Amino acid sequence: MSRRTQITCASFAFIFPLLALGGMLLGHFLPPIDPGLTADQTAAFYREHSTSIRAGMVFLMFAGGAWVPLSALMVAHIHRMEGGSFTPLAWISAFGGCLNSLGIVLPALIMATAAYRPEADADVIRLASDLGWIFYIMNVTPALMQAISFGAATLNDRSATPLFPRWLGYFNLWAAFAFFFGFLVCMFKSGPFAWNGLLAFWLVVVVFCSWAMLMAVMFIKVAKNVEEGATKA
Amino acid sequence: VTTTSSPHAAERTGRHVPGEEGLWVFVLGDMVVFALFFATVVVTSVHHPAAVSQSQDQLHVSLGLGNTVILLLGSLLAIHGTNKARRGLAAATWCFGATALCGVAFAAIKVTEYAMLLETGVTPGQNPFFINYFVFTFIHLAHLVIGVALMVILSVVTRAPSTEPRRLRLVEVGAVYWHMVDLLWLILFPLLYLVRQ
Numbered sequence A: 001m002s003r004r005t006q007i008t009c010a011s012f013a014f015i016f017p018l019l020a021l022g023g024m025l026l027g028h029f030l031p032p033i034d035p036g037l038t039a040d041q042t043a044a045f046y047r048e049h050s051t052s053i054r055a056g057m058v059f060l061m062f063a064g065g066a067w068v069p070l071s072a073l074m075v076a077h078i079h080r081m082e083g084g085s086f087t088p089l090a091w092i093s094a095f096g097g098c099l100n101s102l103g104i105v106l107p108a109l110i111m112a113t114a115a116y117r118p119e120a121d122a123d124v125i126r127l128a129s130d131l132g133w134i135f136y137i138m139n140v141t142p143a144l145m146q147a148i149s150f151g152a153a154t155l156n157d158r159s160a161t162p163l164f165p166r167w168l169g170y171f172n173l174w175a176a177f178a179f180f181f182g183f184l185v186c187m188f189k190s191g192p193f194a195w196n197g198l199l200a201f202w203l204v205v206v207v208f209c210s211w212a213m214l215m216a217v218m219f220i221k222v223a224k225n226v227e228e229g230a231t232k233a
Numbered sequence B: 001v002t003t004t005s006s007p008h009a010a011e012r013t014g015r016h017v018p019g020e021e022g023l024w025v026f027v028l029g030d031m032v033v034f035a036l037f038f039a040t041v042v043v044t045s046v047h048h049p050a051a052v053s054q055s056q057d058q059l060h061v062s063l064g065l066g067n068t069v070i071l072l073l074g075s076l077l078a079i080h081g082t083n084k085a086r087r088g089l090a091a092a093t094w095c096f097g098a099t100a101l102c103g104v105a106f107a108a109i110k111v112t113e114y115a116m117l118l119e120t121g122v123t124p125g126q127n128p129f130f131i132n133y134f135v136f137t138f139i140h141l142a143h144l145v146i147g148v149a150l151m152v153i154l155s156v157v158t159r160a161p162s163t164e165p166r167r168l169r170l171v172e173v174g175a176v177y178w179h180m181v182d183l184l185w186l187i188l189f190p191l192l193y194l195v196r197q
Helices: A003-027 A039-048 A051-083 A089-113 A122-138 A142-156 A164-186 A198-232 B007-013 B023-047 B047-058 B061-086 B092-119 B129-159 B165-194
Strands: none
Touching: A003 A051, A003 A164, A003 A198, A039 A122, A051 A089, A051 A142, A051 A198, A089 A122, A089 A142, A122 A164, A122 A198, A122 B061, A142 A164, A142 A198, A164 B023, A164 B129, A198 B023, A198 B061, B023 B047, B023 B165, B047 B129, B047 B165, B061 B092, B061 B165, B092 B129, B092 B165, B129 B165
16 A cells, blocks of 8 residues: 555545534534424424535535545554454454444435425424434444454554554554443433533544544554555565 | 563563553543543532432442442452462462452442332433433443453463463553452442432
8 A cells, every 4th residue: 555545545534523523513513403402493493504504414424435534544454463364353444434434424414304394394303303313423333343443453463563552552442432422312312421412422522533633643654664564575 | 662561671670550551541541531420420419419319318328338348359359369470370360260250249239239229210311310320330330341351361361370471461451450440439439329419
């Protein structure tokens, strides 16, 4: 893999938060809509911001696409660390990357749908909104698959001179722990575990974006070594 | 890198990070997330003082206290096991096995406590206090289950006497993790059961 390709793939980690957070800002989704609102209040929100929500969700959908190159680079590194052609951790990471991308695209499409017909019944608009938010925040397993497989591969790297420091492996395991709490959003309509809460939303968003960018920085740092290793072999 | 991965080399220099340096990224990160939990508990009791003290009356302090003692006993056994493993003694295997049993006892008491609460008609979503109680103790319990698994692994790998550095590192990583789970409970227990508004 050429150094230029690696750096390009890694750079998408910086485009990703711009598209995702920018799209959510544009759609008035930062901070997220309050899950405790009534159907009429929710519908009023989507009617008032119908155009900007749909525009914002276009950006969020492309953020889902921007997640793929970084994920592919993660898979390639896990594959390299596992060695040989029997690389189950790399496959876990690949499936996790696909699902994570879909996990961002799908809620963007659903929330765009919620804003698509302002004249629709309030209950219908709220159902679409709930679907979008619960799909978006509750679906934590893809990120767990990506972080845990990378952590496991880094800590099990038996090569004489591992490219990644061991703390990066532990950091990935910790990131998986921090992503974990999103699954609770279907239980609560207020408090830290609601989809606008401190632990289910803000912690996950901050750690997710920081994790992606940290991984990108590490990937860019080792890009030269990977290229040299490849030409030697 | 070699000094951190080989405890014996590091001992000579007088500076030895237990387990390995990278592990502490996880431990400190984990404790930051739990610090958010603790802050949530405090904020809840400030906003809902009546609901919190009424809910606290329904908890079984004796069971919580018993669990605290069990975890501390487990930590003591883990320390013994680590010391024995460092000297390459096979007796470490019994210490780690006993630590794992402490973890199983903790989990059994915790699940009993959940059952007793649910039986009296308490539901996890009843009020902000019980949301905190069930979610945070459950996440702690999930940590503990991982700790028990680590102790079982340590018990298995220390069966044969050896002071191989990679094995010692694994022993220390497991012991540090166990102490972290213990420490988190030592804060969670008084915050949920004892601190009154």
